[in-house]
Amino acid sequence: MARPYQKANIPGPEMGTSVKDPKVMANIIKAPKKKVFVIGSEALTWELDGKKVADYYIEIAKKLDCLVIATGHIYKYLKEHIDTEKLVEMSLINITNRLSDKEWKGLDGKGQYEMAIFGGHLVFYSSQTLSRLKNFTNWVRTVELDKYSHPNARFSLPNLSDAEWKKFLEELIENL
Secondary structure (H helix, E strand, O other): OOOOOOOOOOOOOOOOEEOOOHHHHHHHHOOOOOEEEEEOOHHHHOEEOOEEHHHHHHHHHHHHOOEEEEOHHHHHHHHOOOOHHHEEEOOHHHHHHHHOOOOOOOOOOOOOOOEEEEEOOOHHHHHHHHHHHHHHOOOOEEEEOOOOOOOOOOEEOOOOOHHHHHHHHHHHHHHO
8 A cells, every 4th residue: 555645644544545456546537437537737747758647638628528627827727628518717725615515416416426536735725635535525426647656545546656647647547
């Protein structure tokens, strides 16, 4: 099991799983669940061999055909690449609160989400969001696709180098 990227991140008795195989992660996130992909603006600043991480996340979102929530200033960039009917702008705190509300009917009015996929957020923001969802919900599975191990996510990646992360994302997209 991977160590948490943040050394002080002690998650309690329940810890998520680090998924090392992109095929396994592909099977997890393409499960027939109502899902939402929450993409943060750090995905615009992170690059893997000249390609923005946001572009990898866009490919994943298109293959999953799920709703995308843009947090921060990434909305403008995503609007150029994703159908606006599948794109919503919302703060990370707001979507975390809504996912934590069992009575919330989702952005489409058809019920709460069963899976929330995250990527492109600063580590400490993701950690707190995932902690809240882990400890105060039992209806939403969380997946973190950034290159850091997040023990508060049900599924996350192990701590990866940029080269390993690029390879993982490419294989993940290929297997979706």
